[in-house]
Amino acid sequence: GQQVMQIPQYQHVQEGEDFTTYCNSSTTLSNIQWYKQRPGGHPVFLIQLVKSGEVKKQKRLTFQFGEAKKNSSLHITATQTTDVGTYFCAGPGGATNKLIFGTGTLLAVQP
Amino acid sequence: KAGVTQTPRYLIKTRGQQVTLSCSPISGHRSVSWYQQTPGQGLQFLFEYFSETQRNKGNFPGRFSGRQFSNSRSEMNVSTLELGDSALYLCASSRPGVNTGELFFGEGSRLTVL
Numbered sequence: 001g002q003q004v005m006q007i008p009q010y011q012h013v014q015e016g017e018d019f020t021t022y023c024n025s026s027t028t029l030s031n032i033q034w035y036k037q038r039p040g041g042h043p044v045f046l047i048q049l050v051k052s053g054e055v056k057k058q059k060r061l062t063f064q065f066g067e068a069k070k071n072s073s074l075h076i077t078a079t080q081t082t083d084v085g086t087y088f089c090a091g092p093g094g095a096t097n098k099l100i101f102g103t104g105t106l107l108a109v110q111p
Numbered sequence: 112k113a114g115v116t117q118t119p120r121y122l123i124k125t126r127g128q129q130v131t132l133s134c135s136p137i138s139g140h141r142s143v144s145w146y147q148q149t150p151g152q153g154l155q156f157l158f159e160y161f162s163e164t165q166r167n168k169g170n171f172p173g174r175f176s177g178r179q180f181s182n183s184r185s186e187m188n189v190s191t192l193e194l195g196d197s198a199l200y201l202c203a204s205s206r207p208g209v210n211t212g213e214l215f216f217g218e219g220s221r222l223t224v225l
Contacts, residue, residue, distance in 0.1 A: 043154070
């Protein structure tokens with residue numbers, strides 16, 4: 001079945017450093033979504049990318065959808081302690097188009 | 112506008128018992144999806160309901176079942192609980208007419224099976 005992998009699984013940075021997580025799907029995606037889950041919390045939608053090669057920015061966060069629509073990345077510039085959490089990518093998969101979540105990247109930020 | 116509400120938030124059961132979890136979606140949202148989250152397996156899709164009909168189903172045994180009511184509220188049931196069923200069960204709703212659009216998650220129901 002379709003798989004969505006993310007790397008790294010875990011990243012520890014000093015506050016102010018940059019952070020990037022990569023998402024790779026085994027199949028082409030019609031769109032990719034990104035979610036953030038704070039420790040002890042629930043996933044919260046960040047953004048959706050639809051077009052091949054699309055780049056979107058939200059303040060210090062930059063999201064990119066690959067040209068082949070099989071990979072995506074999330075880059076955070078100058079991390080802050082409020083960025084702590086697990087970042088998931090998700091894409092529709094299978095015949096029924098259900099949303100399949102990536103394995104997630106846990107970001108720890110040391111002040 | 113109230114968010115997705117899940118009850119109970121925490122529960123402890125023993126092996127062999129059954130459990131029912133409830134989810135009230137955001138008002139106006141007709142699609143409800145359920146996910147199981149565990150440290151080892153991540154977010155695994157259980158099933159999706161739309162207008163009282165199961166639209167999608169994940170790869171879980173028949174012990175996991177669900178339903179949706181006419182007011183879009185949904186319940187999921189796990190029978191004959193096993194230790195491995197310990198997890199955070201998340202419910203999510205989405206806007207009507209939007210396929211694979213943004214999911215709005217509830218706080219989750221954390222199930223511990225002893």
